[in-house]
Amino acid sequence: MSSIGTWQFTPLITQFPTNVLPNTGFWKATNGSWEYQIQLAWPLNWTTQAESTTVETMYVLDGNALGLTATEAFRRRRPVEFNQPDSIIVSIGYPETIPDSPYSTHRSNDFQPPVCNNCTPAAFPGVPPNADNFIKFIDTALRPWIKNTAFPNAVFDRDALYGHSFGGLFVLYALVARPDLFDTYLSASPALFWNNDYVFNYTNFLAPLTTPKTKPPKNFTKPAFQISYGALEQAPVKRRTExxxxxxxxxxxxxxxxxxDLSTKLYNKVKNSPLLRDVSKHEYPFSDHAAVGAVALADGIDYFLDW
Structure with a gap:
């Protein structure tokens, strides 16, 4: 067990048979009030987590649903992308999920942005927002543990954040609140309808990107931002057996x-942001909401490593 501040990181399963889940492990992270299940995956050619090499890192939300998806996407890519750098996948999940589902009710807290002091609290999902605390956990506890304990000798280069649906909304909020936190922000099928289109109707939400009041510090690296969605989300097609x-x-x-409509609106709002080095909008013409969670992740890897 290791500790960072009030957070404790405890191994759950750190080694599987090499023909089952190679170079993959699970840890528990808790501060007594909140608890996460952290899945780590590292390159197949590593013989130890103490390798001393430069790595790219992707943080994936909804780890129970998308952690292995991300791991497999990186590993499938490696044999045909000969220059792919060594990469670590950090998936943030939960110890408990909804019955017959890979999702946890706690995502409703963690991924939900706060509203302004004078604004009416969001009616949906009906729980207090915890996005600011979740950002703080990633920045001040999880990331230092990854760098100093989990992979103590690695040289960390760039980080990306991937989220889908309500997680995609959190990615946008993290970009607005902390554009310095990640190098690349990947928002798939973001829940921009949340709280009666609050992202657009509360003018200050996107203001840090569209009309920043101050110049970023000299050492600030402008992040890249990708928005992905499926055409069949807004215009579903009747299925043969339906x-x-x-x-x-x-x-x-x-x-x-x-x-x-809302993904396009967001793209048009931020595409010329002086704080972003690139903004990309990717539509999947034959994908629905669930499918985008996986395909946007795989393509997001290309976008992250290319930028």
Missing amino acids: TAEEFAFRQSILVPMRMT
Whole structure:
């Protein structure tokens, strides 16, 4: 067990058979109030976590759902991308998930941005926001533990953050609140409809990107930002085996999210931001909401490593 401030990191399973989950491990992180399940994956050619080499790092939200997806995407890419740098995947999940689901109810707290002091609290998801504390955990506890304890000899180069759906909203908030925190921000199918389009209707939300009041420090590296979504999210197509009633129900959930419209609106708002070195919008014409979680992650790796 190791500690950073009030946070304790305890090994759960740090080694699997090499033909099952090679170079993958799980740890518990807790401060007594909040608890996370951290999945780490490191290059297959490493024989120890104490390798001394330069690495790129991707932090992945909803680790229970997307941690192994990210790991496999990096590893599948390596044999055909001969110059791919050594990379570490840090997936942030939870010890408990919703029955028959890889998601946890705690994401509703962690990924939810705060609203202004005079604003009405968000009716959905109906729990207090914890995004600022979650950012603090990543920045002051998790990242130092990764660098100083989990991989003590690695030379860390650039970091990326990936989130899907409500996690995509958090990625945007992290970019607005802390543009210095990551080199690349990957927001897939972001829940921009949250709190009656608060991202757009509260003019100060995007202001740090669109009209920054101060110049960034000299050592500030402008981050890159990618927005991804599926065309079938806002315009779903009836499936062959789907009844009219089932299709109508699915439409009633997906269409109000206005994923195409709001993602495009966000792109147009921030594409000329003086704080960003690149802004990319990627539409998947044949993908729905769930599929984007995986395909945008795989393509996000390309975007991250290229930028």
